[in-house]
Structure formats: structure tokens, C-alpha cells
Amino acid sequence: MSSAAAQDVPASSTATAAVLHHHTKPLELSTVAIAEVRPDEVRIRMVGAGICHTDPGVIATITDEESPIVLGHEGSGVVEAVGADVTAVAPGDHVVVSYNHCGECDHCGSGLPMHCRHFVDLNLTGLRLDGTSPLTTSDGPLRAHFFGQSSWATYAVANERNVVKVDPSLPLELLGPLGCGIQTGAGAVLNTLRPAPGSSIVVFGVGSVGLAAILGAKVAECATVVAVDIQQSPLDLALSLGATHAVNSAEEDVLAAVRDLTGGYGAQYSVDCIGLPAVVRSALECLQSPGVCASVGFQGTPNEITIDQGHLLFGRSLVGVIEGDAKASEFVPYMIELYQQGRFPFTRFIQTFPFEEINEALAAVHRGDVTKAVLTFE
Incomplete structure (x- = not known):
């Protein structure tokens, strides 16, 4: 050096x-x-x-x-x-x-x-x-x-x-x-996915990035906001911050739960905040068609994942996101404005x-x- x-x-x-x-x-x-x-x-x-x-x-x-x-x-x-x-x-x-x-x-x-x-x-x-x-x-x-x-x-x-x-x-x-972290989670929803009001979204992993995604989903006025985690305490926090449903993946079948919560179709959007191959795959497979999964989780490189190509057909998408696709000079003031309004x-x-x-x-x-x-x- x-x-x-x-x-x-x-x-x-x-x-x-x-x-x-x-x-x-x-x-x-x-x-x-x-x-x-x-x-x-x-x-x-x-x-x-x-x-x-x-x-x-x-x-x-x-x-x-x-x-x-x-x-x-x-x-x-x-x-x-x-x-x-x-x-x-x-x-x-x-x-x-x-x-x-x-x-x-x-x-x-x-x-x-x-x-x-x-x-x-x-x-x-x-x-x-x-x-x-x-x-x-x-x-x-x-x-x-x-x-x-x-x-x-x-x-x-x-x-x-x-x-x-x-x-x-x-x-x-x-x-x-x-x-960084809050910008990444909120930006994945508000900048990358841009869900329409009334839509459904699933957030996998509700640490700080996932909770920021939950807050972003509420700002976007998603009707169904599902938090997924393996521990109950972060799920309880997610519910208090605006998630409409919580799924403990250590105890429940996530894909079945998401289908039940979305009329049998699956979610329109999902956010992977973990990056583990099994989680990325679940975040993709929980989608209806069409649907979009934004992956922000990071487990280091290399981090190979295997997906069924059939899940990409008929309009499903998997997109990687860095820094919430945000221009910090614009998005940080926006998040602060939402915070001052009591919405973030x-x-x-x-x-x-x-x-x-x-x-x-x-x-x-x-x-x-x-x-x-x-x-x-x-």
C-alpha cells in the first residue's frame, strides 16, 4: 500500500x-x-x-x-x-x-x-x-x-x-x-420498484434496510406489505412501522403464506435484503406474473445463486440494486422531508x-x- x-x-x-x-x-x-x-x-x-x-x-x-x-x-x-x-x-x-x-x-x-x-x-x-x-x-x-x-x-x-x-x-x-442503509432499503422500493398505490409487496429480512423498505412501501401506499424474517422481534417492529402482515420463515411456509395473503396470486413486488441464495430464490418465487424482485442483500463475492428459469418467464424480473438507485443529493432531502411529516x-x-x-x-x-x-x- x-x-x-x-x-x-x-x-x-x-x-x-x-x-x-x-x-x-x-x-x-x-x-x-x-x-x-x-x-x-x-x-x-x-x-x-x-x-x-x-x-x-x-x-x-x-x-x-x-x-x-x-x-x-x-x-x-x-x-x-x-x-x-x-x-x-x-x-x-x-x-x-x-x-x-x-x-x-x-x-x-x-x-x-x-x-x-x-x-x-x-x-x-x-x-x-x-x-x-x-x-x-x-x-x-x-x-x-x-x-x-x-x-x-x-x-x-x-x-x-x-x-x-x-x-x-x-x-x-x-x-x-x-x-447508505436507510437509503438503500427505501430507495429499492421508491426508486427501483415504484409500486402503485394498492399493490402488494414482500420484504425478506427486516433489519434496518428491510425496515426502511417497509417505510418506503407505506409511503408508496402499498395495500399489502408482508415482512418476512426468521426472528419474531424484528417482525413485531415491522408491524409497528407499517407492515400489514408478518411471516416467520422459521415456522411457516413463506410461499404458501404469501399466496394466502394475496388472493392466491403471489405478490406484485418483493425486496431481498439478505442475499442468501435460498432467500433470493424465495423472493423471486413468491411473485405473481408479472412481478419484480429487487435484490439488495449482499453476502460477498462470489455468491452464486440458482433459480428456475421458468420463474423469469411470463414477466417476472430479478433486478440488483445499489444504494437504492438513489442520487443522495435528492433522495436524502426527500427522506428527511418525509421524516418531518411523520411519514418516515x-x-x-x-x-x-x-x-x-x-x-x-x-x-x-x-x-x-x-x-x-x-x-x-x-
């Missing part, structure tokens, strides 16, 4: 970051140096940062070549400094930080930043496109630009393109998940942990004790 050692500007200040050195070791809170922001960058004092399922996934599979790294990609905070070319935000602004994109490729130019040609390099390597990082340690290079933010630190350096200004009257510490109560499934307890928070997530963990900063 020698490319990350080349810093083009001197460090201007320090931050405390949760550094991952090895998948078998807890994160280490370390003092790191922050470089001066580049012309298109923004330095943010973090107020909140979510734990998304992608973060523990990276922790479990990290290699020596990919570490040390600072994770975190659901940040919210206050802008402290901006580069010379930044016009979208100013010091003092409250912001949510979402995924990064180049803003220059054909997909970004056609309104598809979630499919940016440089998405992997900009979001998953922990480095800028030129191989540098805005944070370093006294021991050497550090990957600290995960999803263009690495928000598991007291300060983060992001790009102007992946910060979204928000109303300062809002509970800033809770808004970070709108930049995503804060009900958030539990906060002090940043210093990040390892305890990760353990709670791993045990399934919390639906959405958010780290808060003093």
Missing part, C-alpha cells in the same frame, strides 16, 4: 480514528494526522456514524494488503473547512455523507452516480483515485477514504459531491444512516453508542442485539 504514503500537502490537524489492523483484532482508537483539504474536498467534524452491514463484512474479510483502514460510510457532521473550489457547502453547515462518485463519467453525467464507472475505486479501496489518503499515522500509510469518508473517526475528509446539506434543527447524530420514522430503530464503545457496538450488531447501531461523538 505504498501509494497511500504520498501526501501532496502537509497535515494540518489530528483526529481520533478507529483503525482496523487485522480481522482477528478489535479496532484500535489511534491519533491520526489530517491533511489539508484539496480544492474539491470538505473536512467534517463527525457527530454521528452508522454501522452498516458492509462494515462488518469488510472487517471479516480484510487482507493484510487492504489494511490498516478506517471504515465507516454513514456519516453525519458539521463542516469545518472547505477547499477552494467547493460551493455546495460552507463551514458550519450540517451535512449527511453518502457514497462517492466521480461526477465526470458517462453514468454520472446521465444521472446514474450510483453506477459511477469508478464506484469500486472511489468507495471500496479506502483511497482516493490517485492512491493517496487524507489521514496518516505515525506508523505509516493508512487507508482512510472508505466510501469517500471513513466516518469512524472524529474528523472525516469527503468530497463536495458526496455531502448533502441538511436542516440544522434536525437530530444530526441520527441522520448518518440516511446516506426511521429513528425508531436506531440505538446509539459512544464512539469510544465502537467495539462493543460491533459486538452488539454481530449478536443481533440492535437493529441499527449509530456511533455518536462528543
